[in-house]
Amino acid sequence: MNDPTVGPSHDGAGPSGSAVVIDGVSKQFTVHGRTSQALVDVALDAPRGEITSLVGPSGCGKSTVLNLIAGTIEPETGSVRHNGAPVVAINHDVAYLPQGDDLFPWRTVMDNVALPLELRRVSRAARHRQAREILALFGLAGRESSYPAQLSGGMRKRVQIARALLSGVDTLLMDEPFGALDAQLKVRMQIDLLERVHRQTGNTILFVTHDLAEAVALGDRVVVFSPGPGHVIHVENIDDLGDRSDLLSLTESPEFQRHVRTLWSLVAPELVHRSAASGATP
Numbered sequence: 001m002n003d004p005t006v007g008p009s010h011d012g013a014g015p016s017g018s019a020v021v022i023d024g025v026s027k028q029f030t031v032h033g034r035t036s037q038a039l040v041d042v043a044l045d046a047p048r049g050e051i052t053s054l055v056g057p058s059g060c061g062k063s064t065v066l067n068l069i070a071g072t073i074e075p076e077t078g079s080v081r082h083n084g085a086p087v088v089a090i091n092h093d094v095a096y097l098p099q100g101d102d103l104f105p106w107r108t109v110m111d112n113v114a115l116p117l118e119l120r121r122v123s124r125a126a127r128h129r130q131a132r133e134i135l136a137l138f139g140l141a142g143r144e145s146s147y148p149a150q151l152s153g154g155m156r157k158r159v160q161i162a163r164a165l166l167s168g169v170d171t172l173l174m175d176e177p178f179g180a181l182d183a184q185l186k187v188r189m190q191i192d193l194l195e196r197v198h199r200q201t202g203n204t205i206l207f208v209t210h211d212l213a214e215a216v217a218l219g220d221r222v223v224v225f226s227p228g229p230g231h232v233i234h235v236e237n238i239d240d241l242g243d244r245s246d247l248l249s250l251t252e253s254p255e256f257q258r259h260v261r262t263l264w265s266l267v268a269p270e271l272v273h274r275s276a277a278s279g280a281t282p
């Protein structure tokens with residue numbers, strides 16, 4: 001599908017506020033002599049201070065896009081720019097939260113969260129003060145001396161996000177941040193992300209999700225990828241939902257449901273056709 005909104009609208013230098021601009025990017029992987037194409041001619045644009053959700057079928061290359069922005073891999077063709085500069089090596093100006101958790105099991109919660117400050121040689125007293133403040137904000141006061149294995153999945157995810165915020169960068173890349181959480185905790189974490197991470201800091205966030213309702217509830221825009229090799233087939237602008245602080249009511253609004261349905265029709269058209277025939281909603 002051709003969509004007039006697809007493709008970078010800015011040059012990456014930032015005057016119109018793009019934090020990330022990807023243009024004409026193709027990426028392939030060669031494993032044991034076999035080459036497979038992950039991305040073809042991808043163009044996308046993540047406005048500064050906004051949340052961009054990335055959705056698409058499994059294997060379409062969503063994580064690969066985050067890896068390109070993080071600079072852990074390089075494209076064969078095209079360019080990736082962050083804050084106006086080409087990404088040509090590991091990008092230390094983004095915080096990357098991979099799927100699962102990457103906390104150091106031998107470090108306490110305090111020492112995990114304070115790690116970015118430790119790397120910047122901030123004094124022990126100052127980094128512990130900042131870490132304590134941010135842990136309290138995320139409801140983890142009193143858990144500073146715990147080890148990751150002693151925490152629930154939701155707590156570990158909050159520790160990861162707290163650590164990302166202390167890294168002092170303005171762009172967060174999140175790969176299915178709430179995928180493994182139960183439904184109740186997921187909504188709580190989504191509200192945390194909107195309120196504490198996004199509204200209070202103004203960070204740019206790109207996040208990958210399989211949950212189309214989550215993509216709409218959190219995203220200012222949702223970028224839809226084709227099945228692999230992935231390219232961008234649509235950008236859904238989510239600019240008509242009003243106040244998002246009540247996420248549960250939000251999901252009942254006709255506008256919300258219209259966006260989700262549009263995404264379903266792009267990501268899994270066969271399900272939409274089947275459910276239309278049976279009168280069910282996918």
Ligand SMILES: Nc1ncnc2c1ncn2[C@@H]1O[C@H](COP(=O)(O)OP(=O)(O)OP(=O)(O)O)[C@@H](O)[C@H]1O
Binds near residue numbers: 030060228
């Ligand atoms: N490091 C790698 N080495 C080899 N192949 C890779 C590598 N990373 C990704 N791929 C391949 O690239 C394609 C896209 O993978 P990617 O993980 O980006 O997709 P995805 O959309 O994030 O998938 P999912 O939704 O299932 O997590 C897949 O075919 C995958 O096997």
